[in-house]
Amino acid sequence: ENKPAWWKEAIVYQIYPRSFQDSNEDGIGDLRGIISRLDYVKSLGVNVIWLNPICASPNDDNGYDISDYRQIMGDFGTMEDFDLLLKEIHARNMRLVLDLVVNHSSDEHPWFREARTSRSNAYYSYYHWWPVEQGRPPLRLSFFDEKGDAWRYNPRTKSYYLHYFSRKQPDLNWENPKVRQEMYAMMKFWLEKGIDGFRMDSISYISKDIDFPEIDQTQYPGIFEYYAQGPRLHEYLHEMNRTVWSKYDIMTVGEGSGETADQLALFVEPDREELNMLYGFGPAQVRNTTKPDSPYTGIPYSLIALKKMFTLWDQAVGKGWPSIYLGNHDQPRMLSRFGNDSAEYREISAKMLATFLLTMRGTPYWYAGDEIGMSNIKFKCIEDYNDINTKNLYKQIEEKGGNISAFLEEQKQIARDNARTPFQWDKSLYAGFSAVKPWLKVNPDYGQVNVEVQEKAPLSVLNYFRKLVKIRQSYTTLIYGKYVLLDPANKKVYAYLREKEREKFLITLNFSPKTAYITPGMDLRKARMILSNYEERKEKNVCRRIKLRPYEANIWKWE
Numbered sequence: 001e002n003k004p005a006w007w008k009e010a011i012v013y014q015i016y017p018r019s020f021q022d023s024n025e026d027g028i029g030d031l032r033g034i035i036s037r038l039d040y041v042k043s044l045g046v047n048v049i050w051l052n053p054i055c056a057s058p059n060d061d062n063g064y065d066i067s068d069y070r071q072i073m074g075d076f077g078t079m080e081d082f083d084l085l086l087k088e089i090h091a092r093n094m095r096l097v098l099d100l101v102v103n104h105s106s107d108e109h110p111w112f113r114e115a116r117t118s119r120s121n122a123y124y125s126y127y128h129w130w131p132v133e134q135g136r137p138p139l140r141l142s143f144f145d146e147k148g149d150a151w152r153y154n155p156r157t158k159s160y161y162l163h164y165f166s167r168k169q170p171d172l173n174w175e176n177p178k179v180r181q182e183m184y185a186m187m188k189f190w191l192e193k194g195i196d197g198f199r200m201d202s203i204s205y206i207s208k209d210i211d212f213p214e215i216d217q218t219q220y221p222g223i224f225e226y227y228a229q230g231p232r233l234h235e236y237l238h239e240m241n242r243t244v245w246s247k248y249d250i251m252t253v254g255e256g257s258g259e260t261a262d263q264l265a266l267f268v269e270p271d272r273e274e275l276n277m278l279y280g281f282g283p284a285q286v287r288n289t290t291k292p293d294s295p296y297t298g299i300p301y302s303l304i305a306l307k308k309m310f311t312l313w314d315q316a317v318g319k320g321w322p323s324i325y326l327g328n329h330d331q332p333r334m335l336s337r338f339g340n341d342s343a344e345y346r347e348i349s350a351k352m353l354a355t356f357l358l359t360m361r362g363t364p365y366w367y368a369g370d371e372i373g374m375s376n377i378k379f380k381c382i383e384d385y386n387d388i389n390t391k392n393l394y395k396q397i398e399e400k401g402g403n404i405s406a407f408l409e410e411q412k413q414i415a416r417d418n419a420r421t422p423f424q425w426d427k428s429l430y431a432g433f434s435a436v437k438p439w440l441k442v443n444p445d446y447g448q449v450n451v452e453v454q455e456k457a458p459l460s461v462l463n464y465f466r467k468l469v470k471i472r473q474s475y476t477t478l479i480y481g482k483y484v485l486l487d488p489a490n491k492k493v494y495a496y497l498r499e500k501e502r503e504k505f506l507i508t509l510n511f512s513p514k515t516a517y518i519t520p521g522m523d524l525r526k527a528r529m530i531l532s533n534y535e536e537r538k539e540k541n542v543c544r545r546i547k548l549r550p551y552e553a554n555i556w557k558w559e
């Protein structure tokens with residue numbers, strides 16, 4: 001039995017600071033902007049805010065390239081603004097979790113500026129290098145480099161440095177105990193300010209095989225074995241837990257990278273003293289196949305695979321605790337991906353997805369804007385994009401003479417910028433996000449899809465979300481209760497039980513735009529529908545088989 005903890009009962013609300021609210025008319029969201037919207041966040045009923053990186057950064061990858069771990073990014077404000085933000089969050093009985101980016105720093109961080117000057121510099125061993133006298137470095141591909149290579153030559157040291165992400169994000173060398181000590185001191189700096197936890201970026205990459213063996217996919221078919229999950233990963237996590245985290249009442253969630261379900265428990269089982277949760281890649285990478293844990297290639301997805309994935313991860317967590325999400329700042333909008341963003345089904349399917357996220361076992365991570373049904377912007381041309389990921393892939397395809405229009409079509413479905421467009425507050429110019437032109441275009445649907453309109457509409461997605469939050473918080477069974485998947489082979493319906501002691505819920509979700517049926521295999525005559533995303537409920541005479549309208553979602557409770 002899992003011990004109750006605040007982070008198990010929490011609903012995490014993820015804010016991408018650049019896109020939430022601009023307070024000083026420069027078109028960029030900032031901390032004062034977030035402060036001015038805290039009453040809104042509180043009104044949702046959520047209780048933990050996770051902010052994407054806010055530290056000083058030249059913004060090659062929007063804050064995931066940190067040049068000073070103890071300063072606030074100029075675009076976002078000052079340390080005084082931060083202290084006020086934290087105070088205001090706590091004053092509303094909410095908590096704050098920060099993004100911790102420790103696998104790499106910016107190349108503009110003083111450590112790297114020093115390191116790149118000479119091999120004898122004390123900071124040289126803060127990073128990973130491949131000296132020229134050893135020949136060409138073994139192949140490692142970068143996720144974000146415009147040429148694709150994760151090694152970049154540095155003439156002054158006659159060596160290549162490693163950067164899994166962009167060339168402005170050199171990987172830190174965690175083998176070096178000094179690097180680890182610096183990081184622990186930095187974590188304490190923020191914890192002493194009173195923050196409530198960390199979301200640990202790309203955490204599995206911190207340990208790698210530093211011999212950098214040639215990649216042999218016949219030996220290890222999974223490429224991640226070469227990039228991440230190195231031999232000392234769990235040692236480092238345990239050390240961080242013992243040295244820092246265990247001294248505070250905080251939550252820690254690691255962002256995984258290609259972990260398979262069988263590795264999950266190693267991160268999160270309490271007696272291992274590592275992380276509270278792992279935010280695995282699995283669920284968001286489900287594709288059109290029934291094989292779980294297969295690499296992502298885009299959409300469409302298969303509902304059967306999605307169900308398999310969530311069910312597998314629910315079990316694989318062992319004595320640990322699951323994290324539940326369908327979208328974030330690296331994924332397309334969940335509505336466009338897993339629901340249906342057409343005018344006809346937008347609202348109903350957004351409500352259906354919300355019903356899913358808030359009735360699963362585990363801590364839900366809710367991405368800001370999903371509660372009003374924000375959808376992919378689907379940019380038509382490359383100039384509209386800001387994301388280094390899309391821009392550099394474009395350059396690579398251009399260079400190779402690849403199919404640009406097919407690439408742009410695909411980006412409409414999967415590009416990260418789809419989820420990074422400014423938050424839609426009202427129907428004024430720029431959606432109330434800013435008085436000036438924002439850093440990224442506002443989704444043109446903001447006239448209907450905005451908070452102001454939905455506040456006034458009792459049946460809006462926004463108000464449905466609030467209702468759901470209340471329901472989750474009134475029944476601990478929806479948090480801790482056992483999760484039991486029903487009818488796994490049903491291609492349209494995701495149905496499951498949540499049960500604890502004598503309390504029992506049935507959740508029935510139609511993930512399709514067609515009428516669908518589910519026969520849960522139990523007597524439903526004593527079950528009452530406590531929530532539906534359709535105004536008109538059809539629960540009369542339901543005995544064994546449930547008929548669901550397009551994207552219909554219901555919560556049933558046994559009396």
Ligand code: TEU
Nearest residue numbers: 061064101143165201202257329330389
């Ligand atoms: O993402 C980790 C990661 O592995 C990404 O490469 C992800 O797969 C990619 O965005 C998909 O295109 C984290 C952050 O969430 C992401 O925003 C950062 O860009 C990345 O780390 C580097 O810090």
Ligand code: CA
Nearest residue numbers: 023024028030
């Ligand atoms: Ca601003």
